[in-house]
Amino acid sequence: MEKFLRDSGHLIRPAIVLLAALGLFMVIRGAVVPKGFGQYGHFRPGALADIRQHPIVYAGQATCVLCHDEEGKVRASGKHAHVACEICHGPLAKHADDPAANIPKLPVVATLCARCHEKDTAKPKTFPQVVTAEHSGGMACNDCHKPHNPRL
Amino acid sequence: MIPGVDGFMYPNEVELQWSVLIVLYPFVTGLVAGAFILASLERVFKVEAVRPTYRLALLTALAFLLVAPLPLQLHLGHPERSFEMYTTPHSSSAMAMFGFVYLWYLTVVLLLEIWLEYRSDIVRLAQSSKGFLRLVYRALTLGSMNLSPEARMIDDKVGYAVTVIGIPSAFLLHGYVGFIFGSIKANPWWSTPLMPIVFLFSAMVSGIAAVLLLYMASMKLKKTPIDMRCVDTIAKYLFYTFVIDFTLEILDLIHRTYESDESFRSLDFMVHTRLWYSHVVLQIGLGTLIPLALLAANQLWKFSELKRRVMYVTACSLTMIGIFAMRWNVVIGGQLFSKSFLGYTTYKVDLVTREGLLAAIALMLLPFVIFFVLVKLLPPWQESEAHKA
């Protein structure tokens, strides 16, 4: 037995190297794995908070009508009732946070209305669409249709 | 119209995600597995004829294994975070599990086997060399100078056990790479249960061919006569392995063509157009059929030594190119077609970027540099010369 240990004694050396490396790995791992990893699943729970902190860019129509309830009422009685404010007026969370400091620019009617209402075979048949070149004789859309309630 | 795109691709699919570096990675790990299997031919299966290449094969495997993670590191968006695969591995991810397979194979199989095989040389060199090299060899002895015949016999027995464990480990090493592709249900070019096996056998083919070429090149450089019996035997096993590999690939092709599922027409068109040169001409024609013919000829007829050497070098070089082409066709081919089956994109290889052609070439040359250093540090021939003496 003693003889066997002496002849195979050198084999313990690579084993020691391996175990030492393993031990070192466990120590490093303990220091490096993020806090709470695995709490909700195999991920870093801090990621949820990180993503939730992303700034809001669109205020949402519920916020717009808090101040602009007149326009909201006009809109609610017409065909654009479900067209949110920011669809035409662009992202306005900054404006909602500080209205005087961030005054939104009026949308460009020439391109805006056609984007939805230009006639196209792929659009649903029941959706109101016209060939704009033939429809208005060169006049701007909002010369006749008021955007908040487009009914004539 | 988007340049390079024909038909329709989902907007985020136009740009390829996995570049030529990801082609390189399975090629390199394949060489490792193949070289090791050749080494095990002698150690475990007692094919004594290939003994002259035993140590060479081990050093080849090590040189390529050390380089294998490098293409991956260059490819990652954040290589400084790659340790996360070891600290928080996701057990459902083949890629994560592969990190451990790699470490296991490197330490418990390859390094241990090389240490056991070379131990007597290392101890001798630790005593005879001078200066910095002396320190290196002394470190490599791990502090033990025991070279008694009984200790050597135990080394031999343990080395045998390590090689026996090493064979399924090598299968796991490269089979896993195949599984990384084969388990992706979203990609019909990759998704097949045959993928790990095809990868493994093509790895064995490329690894055996690589060792054969390195052996012949080394003997040429040392101006030593080539052991033709060894080389003939290796070529014979290369032929058998190649036949299996080819059968598997033809099986995959026949299966796809016969079943003709929703992806078939799109993939078929891709092979006939964008992959014509790399798949049909390079992989199948030059890389498989010609080497098979050359190797088969040597099983049927006896040629002169010079003719055999030329045929083997040609066959092995074409084989390595063909297996590289196979990796290219799998990795790049799998990203050239749209998952809508309605379009194709183009892969433009950059030249000097992190994932460009120059990086790929440098990474392909690096294993040979490492191999050269290893051969100088741990000469593979002294043992066979000692045998003769």
Place this chain on the structure above:
Amino acid sequence: MEITRRDMLSVGGKLLMIASVGATFEQITGAEPPSDAYRMADHWWGMIIDIDKCIGCGNCVRACSNENQVPKDYFRTWVERYEVPEGYVNPRVSSPQGAINGFPPSKQTSLKSFFVPKLCNQCADSPCVQVCPVGATFVSPDGVVLVDKEYCLGCRYCVQACPYGCRYLHPATETVDKCTLCYHRITQGLTTACCENCPTGARQLVDFKDPKDPVHEFLRNNKVTVLKPNMATQAKVYYKNLDGSVR
């Protein structure tokens, strides 16, 4: 120098101690629970899309791009136009810049044509989450598939594994990015940017755990499907009246 049994025991013991101390480091510190009114366990998010309402205006794509600073030429959401020919073979599909500026006029030559908005399907059995090697992408407890950009390696395995093509590598952060279902908005009671800005109500955010949510009636009363049902990803974006030619 010979090794004795005593040496083996002492070295082994020391190593074991080091390893166990290191392993317990992780348990000492824990994460703070989020301290607000939103409880993840009360929600299970998804989306419903009515193909018959989509007019291909591209507002959703623009809104998403603004809300989430999506890099140019990459898309968290996009709209495809299908023009199905007579004979019903391969449809002609286009998505010019993801439809961020809408579409050019359709040709009149097809059997039928329609628009299909697409986004991350927030799969409950997500193949992209399955393959992530480190846990950088995950399904949140409230059913949203998210990417932790502080943890992502940028290996792009998830991009390969997604059957729907909704992931991409963000060129600035070099991490993978994709639709987050506007997680930062929905956890504060707002709807997603794309749903907010859809003029026809074709896209609607839904919460399966809310008994008052319109999704239950929607699923009950309509013929619905998910994209690529054969992939069995348990996708949570349901399409009403989606044609079989859609890829």
